[in-house]
Amino acid sequence: MSHDLDTEKQPSFEEEMEELETIVEQLENGDVALEEAIHLFQKGMKLSKSCHDKLKAVEEKIDQMIDEEGEIMPFTIQEEE
Amino acid sequence: MEQDRYLSITALTRYIKRQFDRDTVLNDVWVRGELSNVKLHSRGHMYFTLKDERSRIQSVMFSSHNSKLAFRPENGMKVLVRGEVTVYEPYGQYQLYAKEMQPDGIGNLFLAFEELKKKLEREGIFSSERKKPLPVFPVEIGVVTSKTGAAVRDIFTTIKRRYPLARITLFPVYVQGELASESIAKAIKQANELRMHDVLIVGRGGGSIEDLWPFNEEIVARSIFHSEIPIISAVGHETDVTIADFAADVRAATPTAAAELAVPHVLELNERVNERKARLIRAIAARLDAEREKLARLQKSYAFRYPAQLIRQKNQELDRLIERLTREAKLQLNQKYEQWRNINKSIHRHHPEKLIIQGKERRKQLTKRLAREMQQLTNRKKMLYQQSISKLDALSPLKVMDRGYSLVTKDDVVVKSVYDVNPGDMIQVNVKDGLLDCHVWGLEESKNEP
Secondary structure (H helix, E strand, C coil), X not given: CHHHHHHHHCCCHHHHHHHHHHHHHHHHHCCCCHHHHHHHHHXXXXXXXXXXXXXXXXXXXXXXXXXXXXXXXXXXXXXXX | CCHHHCCCHHHHHHHXXXXXXXXXXXXXXXXXXXXXXXXXXXXXXXXXXXXXXXXXXXXEECXXXXXXXXXXXXXXXXXEEEEEEEEEHHHCEEEEEEEEEEECXXXXXXXXXXXXXXXXXXXXXXXXXXXXXXXXXXXXXXXXXXXXXXXXXXXXXXXXXXXXXXXXXXXXXXXXXXXXXXXXXXXXXXXXXXXXXXXXXXXXXXXXXXXXXXXXXXXXXXXXXXXXXXXXXXXCCCCCCCHHHHHCCEEEXXXXXXXXXXXXXXXXXXXXXXXXXXXXHHHHHHHHHHHHHHHHHHHCCHHXXXXXXXXXXXXXXXXXXXXXXXXXXXXXXXXXXXXXXXXXXXXXXXXXXXXHHHHHHHHHHHHHHHHHHHHHHHHHHHHHHHHHHHHHHHHCHHHHHHCXXXXXXXXXXXXXXXXXXXXXXXXXXXXXXXXXXXXXXXXXXXXXXX
């Protein structure tokens, strides 16, 4: 479960998006104290940057193939001429 | 001239059409042939030619009938058709109007398809409540299809283009032939054991009904149903519907469509992040504006701007209050003084001095009167006393004895009658200047006395 380990280390894009949405809604409702609002805003900006970074700097993920024996090997599509 | 012998084309065509319509064989005919020139009209009607080695017949199947077809008619396909033959008047052409169509030679497959579909439906394998939602942001995507062919390429390129964040794992399987259904089911099971993938795409590209058949097998349907990973099915073209499609959580029309359903578009995600960021900035800006405005309003307030003036004003207010207080106090004082004066006046009016003077006067008079009365009373009493003394003096027995009278007593009791004494008694005779002890010798009662 390699990607489960990854998500333990740092939040996934999905989790960050959800948190960002929650923060935006809290701020839009406007019922938080000003200091808290500024704190939330800073956190939200960090999250949106992190989301952007995740989308932008995509490391080329090596796709793979798992055969019937469970053997894992890299796999790439040969583009047709 | 014999003009009347000539029929109009319309009349002739109608005559011919009536001959066709009257014929019981042509009204309900069963034919076997090969499809060619299959054309699907935009309104849903299907036009095609049915042919065999020597002949052909123009045919049509209206949308009301062809929409029920469980397969996709293609050129070269051998089919069994039931319908009626009649004349299309505008072209003067006879046509076969197809009502039912089945692929020839695989009729048994169709029966099997229908039976399996009914069976699995009864078991609830297709029920919509059992369908799992697809993940919104999948990271690991499993693809169960052939390692070669258009399907795997379409899926990979579409996912990579839309969503480079994802990693794809291919589970290479046979997608046609005897071994296919088993290898597909096994791959789905394998993926579920790995528990690594967020979503699975199971499918293949287009092909004949026989080619797609593994996806109509029970073992594949059940493995899809039992998968804990959500499955998108993508078998053949848009018109091909297999049992696997019914069992899958989501059916995609094509492998490309499956890839599109499996992942969001990265631009779309960027757009969503941007939208949230914009909302975030808008919200905090609005909040700060509101706070700033609140602060400005407070700063601009009268008290904040002119505190001295406020104090002056308060001073003035205080002066006015003191003034009022003094005035009120004076007024009250005057009122009280006035009251006191009134009361005082009335007290003076009713002062007891006069009464005292009057009383004193009265007392004097009464005293005088009392003295006078007393004097008179004393005088009168004195006079009465004098008179009484004289009278008493006149009556005194001594005076009587002076004149010779004496007083006889016996044992100190005055003797008034002869019967008060007995002869022989000793009596005392009191005279003016002393006492005589006498002895009674006899008694003589006066005659004239009663």
